[in-house]
Amino acid sequence: RKEVEQDPGPFNVPEGATVAFNCTYSNSASQSFFWYRQDCRKEPKLLMSVYSSGNEDGRFTAQLNRASQYISLLIRDSKLSDSATYLCVVLMDSSYKLIFGSGTRLLVRP
């Protein structure tokens, strides 16, 4: 079983739609969680950290469910520019490694 699992997609949605991605992780000792965004042939960039209480940044909302070991990302009012691959990332504090999921691809159409 992969340490971090994501649905690869693609998710193909119209502009203005709300879309949600889920991610599961296997190591219950994982402490820190992030969503990164990666555009085609570009490096990953931090989208947002994920806090236990849940957090929101504009149109983006991230939630963490430690009991079920999953993380979610909700994007409201999708824009064409949201088209990218979204990477779920878990930081293993014991080893300081970032473990990346293989990503969920989002395509927002006009």
Add this chain to the structure above:
Amino acid sequence: GAGVSQSPSNKVTEKGKDVELRCDPISGHTALYWYRQSLGQGLEFLIYFQGNSAPDKSGLPSDRFSAERTGGSVSTLTIQRTQQEDSAVYLCASSPALVYEQFFGPGTRLTVL
């Protein structure tokens, strides 16, 4: 300020040659990481440095891979006797400390013919 930089941006080499990839982290960032990403795949952790020390080398794929960091700044990843399966984008990231968010460089695209 300046972000993480990597050089070269592209490297084409012949099987069996050695290559050296360079990473310049964000100034003041003590932690530095190397990853690789094969075509259509997720990121694979290779090694991290805290200062000049690399406590965990378990992610390096084989003994052909080595990395060093000097002066707590620039790092080089060396691949000896390259193989075709080494072809990938090699990404470097840095962070202010080990448990902070990581900032990635643009990567070096390595192609082994």
